[in-house]
Amino acid sequence: MAYIGQADLEYFLGVAxxxxxxxxxxxxxxxxxxxxxxxxxxxxxxxxxxxxxxTGPFPVTQQPVPDNIKMGTLLYAKALAYQRRPEYVxxxxxxxxxxxxxxAEELCQAREYIPDYLAQPTPANVGTIVSDGSPRxxxxxxxxxxxxxxx
Numbered sequence: 001m002a003y004i005g006q007a008d009l010e011y012f013l014g015v016a017x018x019x020x021x022x023x024x025x026x027x028x029x030x031x032x033x034x035x036x037x038x039x040x041x042x043x044x045x046x047x048x049x050x051x052x053x054x055t056g057p058f059p060v061t062q063q064p065v066p067d068n069i070k071m072g073t074l075l076y077a078k079a080l081a082y083q084r085r086p087e088y089v090x091x092x093x094x095x096x097x098x099x100x101x102x103x104a105e106e107l108c109q110a111r112e113y114i115p116d117y118l119a120q121p122t123p124a125n126v127g128t129i130v131s132d133g134s135p136r137x138x139x140x141x142x143x144x145x146x147x148x149x150x151x
Contacts, residue, residue: 002039003046003065003073009035012074013081021081021088034084042076049104056117066117068107075100 010018022038024031046069047058060069079096082088106112 001043001059001061002036003043003060003070004039004077006030006032006035006039008070008074009039009077009081013078018081021084038077038080038084039073042073042080045076045080045100046072046104049101050107053108053110054114054117060117062117066114068112068114069117072100072103072107075103 006018013021018035019030022030022034024034043059047060049072050069051058060066065073075096079100082092082096103112107114
């Protein structure tokens with residue numbers, strides 16, 4: 001299930017850009033099959049990144065789709081759509097894919113959250129308890145002060 005569709009892609013990239021990227025064989029129309037394939041692949045790519053950290057169901061079945069999931073999917077869709085045209089690859093190189101990967105990594109590292117994903121608890125990697133098991137030593141200071149009172 002794709003999280004985005006042609007209308008989302010047109011809003012994100014612009015109608016003219018989507019037309020240019022998906023006007024296969026200069027037919028004068030957007031190839032709906034190609035758009036759907038890119039949207040589906042972008043959704044799968046984001047799922048693959050997030051599923052290693054998040055425990056909610058993937059693909060996400062919640063409607064409407066959470067905004068950060070939609071945003072990550074749009075970034076991957078942009079990168080995949082640009083790969084369809086050599087002139088875009090030449091101009092942008094791998095920057096769109098790096099941008100999408102960086103956003104997905106922000107979600108995985110819990111520097112960004114998916115607050116509107118109802119089935120998902122906070123990511124498991126948000127923090128942990130750190131304890132020092134070594135013995136505590138009370139050392140008197142040279143001025144006679146004792147630092148043992150704060151234990």
